[in-house]
Amino acid sequence: MAERSPTLQAFLDVLETTILDVSDAGSDHARVTKKTFAALTEPGPQTPRLRTENPACTHIQPVLDTARNVRSVKALATAFRALEPEIAWSARADRKTGDPNFPNAHATGMIIGDGGLEARQDLRMGASLLAPNTFYPNHQHPPEEVYIALTPGHWRQEAGPWREPGIGGLVYNPPNIIHAMQSGASALLAIWMLPPG
Numbered sequence: 001m002a003e004r005s006p007t008l009q010a011f012l013d014v015l016e017t018t019i020l021d022v023s024d025a026g027s028d029h030a031r032v033t034k035k036t037f038a039a040l041t042e043p044g045p046q047t048p049r050l051r052t053e054n055p056a057c058t059h060i061q062p063v064l065d066t067a068r069n070v071r072s073v074k075a076l077a078t079a080f081r082a083l084e085p086e087i088a089w090s091a092r093a094d095r096k097t098g099d100p101n102f103p104n105a106h107a108t109g110m111i112i113g114d115g116g117l118e119a120r121q122d123l124r125m126g127a128s129l130l131a132p133n134t135f136y137p138n139h140q141h142p143p144e145e146v147y148i149a150l151t152p153g154h155w156r157q158e159a160g161p162w163r164e165p166g167i168g169g170l171v172y173n174p175p176n177i178i179h180a181m182q183s184g185a186s187a188l189l190a191i192w193m194l195p196p197g
């Protein structure tokens with residue numbers, strides 16, 4: 001059986017605890033988190049990465065400093081900081097906006113799944129980063145999804161209103177729903193997971 005790196009395991013443990021602590025017992029947030037972590041009990045193939053970055057990554061450390069002052073996400077921000085030097089951040093070439101700076105203003109860091117630290121096909125987990133005042137365009141995917149926000153930021157589903165979960169807040173996206181994100185005056189950093197089908 002593959003052995004998971006202690007840094008990744010520590011991050012996963014804190015992520016699970018943090019989300020379950022802030023979610024209601026019967027919520028979709030809790031259900032998706034439990035489903036994801038039940039699958040993660042069995043480690044997949046470990047695929048160490050050399051860290052890569054783009055200009056948006058200059059925002060990571062400052063927003064983690066802020067998150068570490070917020071009690072509900074202090075441990076998660078600390079565990080993510082420890083894991084972050086292993087993450088290969090990159091811009092998503094398949095996401096298009098009218099903003100010519102968009103490729104330099106966002107980055108995705110895969111944690112679990114293709115391009116991540118644990119290559120497996122049954123589920124995906126990663127981090128999304130937006131520089132201040134950046135719009136991340138509409139997208140959709142068959143798996144449902146849970147985000148936990150480590151910063152302020154706005155989320156939208158279909159043509160609905162923008163919502164602000166706040167630091168430590170959660171977002172649930174049902175399967176295939178169209179959704180988008182938008183940062184305000186500060187950068188947006190959030191961890192997301194797509195559970196097994």
Ligand SMILES: [Fe+2]
Nearest residue numbers: 139141145179
């Ligand atoms: Fe998504």
